[in-house]
Amino acid sequence: MLLVAACIFPAFLLAGILISYDYQLTRENFIRSAMATARANAMEVDKEFAIVESSLFALSTSPSFMAPDLAALHAQASELSIKQNMFNVVLEDAEGRQVMNTVMPTGQALPPEPDQLALKALRENRATYISNLFTGRLSGRQIVSIGIPVQYGGGLNVLSGTVTVERFGEILQHQNYPEHWVTSILDRSGKIVARSADMQRYVGALAIPDVLKRMREQPEGSFETATLDGKPILAVLARAQYSGWTVAIGIPLQVLRTQTVGKLWLLVLATIVTLGAGLVFAWIIGTKIRRAMKGLIPPALALGSGGEVKSANYGLREANEVGLALAKASDMLHAATHQAHHDALTGIANRVMLHAFLDRQLAACERTGASLGLLYLDLDGFKQINDTHGHAAGDELLRQAASRLSSHIRKADMAARMGGDEFAVVLVNSGGAETEKVVAMLEAVMEQPYDIGGLTLTAAASIGSAIYPRCGSTSELLLAMADQSMYEHKSRRKKLPLPQQSDVPG
Incomplete structure (x- = not known):
């Protein structure tokens, strides 16, 4: 009883600290959850703009632009605005005068007032322009405009789609x-x-x-x-x-406050009940010691078999210390295993893990007759970025490049860093056509600019590919073929002018 009573007082203090900490943690988690919701909604907003933008780009490839055939273009744009839930589609010339507006019949006079802000942005950036909220001149409704630069009638025009606030x-x-x-x-x-x-x-x-x-x-x-x-x-x-x-x-x-304080009082009540029970069961303290000793057996066996061990409360200080040591040893073992198979800079798989994964997949393909794609990537101009902006910028670019690769492939596939600025991707159950689609997608993703410490840097990827069994049946041969394909691709790319790096903060 004296032993338990001596433990009760510091335990109450510890419980009070933990409850206070949990209160702050609950509040932070609540705010973090709200922030995640806001970010998800922000991504939905960008998604809507991307849908409209891609629809406008698709329309800009119409033969009616090349003819040009305004009546046919008006019909196509009207159909597009209905399908994509747009209010209207507008074509403006280089002076800002409306050439076509789907809310008005072809040939009818259109508003002469130009949108100089959109024209200026498109001329300077040659990129998509997204307006703020404004009131439409014809409709009088609150709308938003998304415009892209197009070539029509031999000059730069603006093709824009508008959507309502609804x-x-x-x-x-x-x-x-x-x-x-x-x-x-x-x-x-x-x-x-x-x-x-x-x-x-x-x-x-x-x-x-x-x-x-x-x-x-x-x-x-x-x-x-x-x-x-x-x-x-x-x-x-x-x-x-x-x-x-x-x-x-x-x-x-x-x-x-209502949500966090409610949990606070629940924890206080649970703490009082738990610590009070310690006094009631003081007479079984000896039994607890024995149970603590036996409790160390499962984690010790788990450690020996390579399983995960977590620290736990065994009811005895010495037993807890041993359990903590077992948990630390387990963490060190798993950390060493992870370090041996993952790249320290980017966190993705390294060369060793890629070879093991590729060998397993090749064995499965041999049994099932399935095909497999292997990509080999090299970042163009990476040495120049390292030399110009320093290794810190280069390392950050590699981390972002690895993140792009991992986020744009399937969970069944694997991306790995082979060393330097070279990466490899294993595409499971992927034939030639599927692999070519992935290559095209990754080339588009990797050539997007990087924001590195306020600098906008570009490092597109030269990508080579090899298909099992057409290009080889072993991991070494497939890697060599993909590497050779990558260098051939890079040689062709070097004949083109390299994009300029921007030192202006983005």
Whole structure:
């Protein structure tokens, strides 16, 4: 009883510290969950813009642009706007005059006022322009425009599609937000484009001043503020990377406190009951010692068989220390195993793990008669980036390149770093046609610019491929063939002018 009583007092103190820590952790997890929701919504916003952009690019390849045939183009654009839930499609000439507008019949006079902001952005960047919220001249509705540069009639024109705010409102309507959460989609100027509650009332209005200030200072974050009517809230902001728009979630602080304090009292009650039970069962302390000793047997056996061992409370200090030592030994064993099979810089598989994986897949292909694709990648211009911007920038580029590879292949496939700026990808059950599609996709992904410490750098990939069994039946032969294919590809690419690296912060 004295032994247990001596343990109770420090245990109460420890429990109080853990409960306080858990309270803070619960609050942080709540905010982290809200931030993840805001980021997911921001990605949905960019997804909508990407759908419209890809539709416009598809339309720009129409033979009606080459003819040119305005009537045929008007018909195709009208059909596209219906299919893609766009309000209208507009074609403007180099002076900003509307040549075609799908809400107006062909040949009817169109508004002369040019959108100089879109024209200026497209001329300077030759890239997609996404507008802020504005009121349409013909419709009088709140709309957003997405424009791309096109060649029509021998000059630079602007092909744009417009969508209404209801399209963004649908994004929020499909989200299962907790009660009392209010989510808004804001354009780059801070205007409310869509809102999960009272949308018609707030669309077109500016967000509260604190939100506007934080939008200018940082792309995302959370902070406490108050609504215009004085209600305290937790505001969570996440910016969409492509469009620059922001998703803002407002959570009443009372809701946050209610959820976290409820768990706090539950933990306090559970702690009191648990520690009180220690006094009741003091007489079995000897039994606990024996059980603690026996409790060390399973983790010791698990360690010997290579299994995972986690530290646990065995009810005895010395037993806990032994258990912690077993857990640390297990962690060291798994860490050593992981280090032996993974690249230290990028975290993906290394050459050793790739060979083992490839050999297993080749054995399976031999049994089943399936095919297999192997890609070999080399980053173009990587040495120049290393020499110009330093090894830290080069290492970060390699990490981002590895992340791109891993995120754009199937879970059944494997990406590995072979050394330096060379990577390999194993495509399971992939024939020649499938492998060519993956090569084309990865070339497009890898040639996208990298944001390295404020610098916009480009390092496209030269990709070679080899197919089992056409190019070989062993891992060594397939790697050699893919490597040779990569160098042939690189040689062809070197005949083209290399893209210029940008030293201007992106």
